[in-house]
Amino acid sequence: AQSVTQLGSHVSVSEGALVLLRCNYSSSVPPYLFWYVQYPNQGLQLLLKYTTGATLVKGINGFEAEFKKSETSFHLTKPSAHMSDAAEYFCAVSDQVGTALIFGKGTTLSVSS
Amino acid sequence: SAVISQKPSRDICQRGTSLTIQCQVDSQVTMMFWYRQQPGQSLTLIATANQGSEATYESGFVIDKFPISRPNLTFSTLTVSNMSPEDSSIYLCSVSGADYGYTFGSGTRLTVV
Numbered sequence: 001a002q003s004v005t006q007l008g009s010h011v012s013v014s015e016g017a018l019v020l021l022r023c024n025y026s027s028s029v030p031p032y033l034f035w036y037v038q039y040p041n042q043g044l045q046l047l048l049k050y051t052t053g054a055t056l057v058k059g060i061n062g063f064e065a066e067f068k069k070s071e072t073s074f075h076l077t078k079p080s081a082h083m084s085d086a087a088e089y090f091c092a093v094s095d096q097v098g099t100a101l102i103f104g105k106g107t108t109l110s111v112s113s
Numbered sequence: 114s115a116v117i118s119q120k121p122s123r124d125i126c127q128r129g130t131s132l133t134i135q136c137q138v139d140s141q142v143t144m145m146f147w148y149r150q151q152p153g154q155s156l157t158l159i160a161t162a163n164q165g166s167e168a169t170y171e172s173g174f175v176i177d178k179f180p181i182s183r184p185n186l187t188f189s190t191l192t193v194s195n196m197s198p199e200d201s202s203i204y205l206c207s208v209s210g211a212d213y214g215y216t217f218g219s220g221t222r223l224t225v226v
Contacts, residue, residue, distance in 0.1 A: 012117060032213055034215070043205075043217060043219055043220060044156075044205075044217050046214070046215075047216070049213060051213040054134070088157055090156070094209075096208050097209070097213060098144060098160050099144075099158075099161075099209070100144075100146040100161055100207075101146075101158075101207070101215055102158065103155045103156045104155060104156075105155045106154075106155045
């Protein structure tokens with residue numbers, strides 16, 4: 001069965017600094033990988049997803065992630081953090097179209113001025 | 114992508130009672146998924162509901178506690194039975210689309226007192 005590990009439950013960066021949120025997956029088949037963001041007391045918002053094709057995926061709000069099969073990773077990055085990026089970030093995986101997403105435990109991103 | 118209407122958005126319930134959560138989708142979908150998000154936690158898959166068959170429950174979740182109905186391809190209910198304060202969570206339904214995307218309901222914020 002597939003699973004997701006998010007390294008670091010809490011990441012703190014300064015405004016303007018690089019954001020790096022780590023996600024490693026376990027799957028017996030080529031995975032479909034997702035990053036979601038959740039702001040306090042709000043629902044999930046899809047940042048980006050990898051299904052097939054180009055391994056570098058660009059998402060909304062300046063985020064991108066790279067699928068590295070050899071490292072079983074799908075780390076999320078943003079070159080320059082903004083205060084509004086402070087939120088909870090979830091990595092998720094599914095191993096087939098139409099099956100449920102399995103979520104990592106989440107990473108809280110704090111951004112200081 | 115599909116649009117999901119989830120009701121109720123929130124409720125405060127007495128321990129020992131039951132609450133039924135409804136999800137209506139604006140298109141026909143084969144499978145619907147139910148998740149629980151406990152305070153400060155990630156999303157945990159409760160079960161997968163396939164129309165015309167019994168729901169498939171994840172480890173740690175049982176049908177007697179979380180009975181699921183799936184009468185047609187656009188509707189599903191999740192009941193939280195014999196509630197205790199530990200059931201206080203956000204409950205979400207989700208469906209997958211043809212574009213590898215997943216849509217989530219807006220969630221039901223349940224408080225058990």
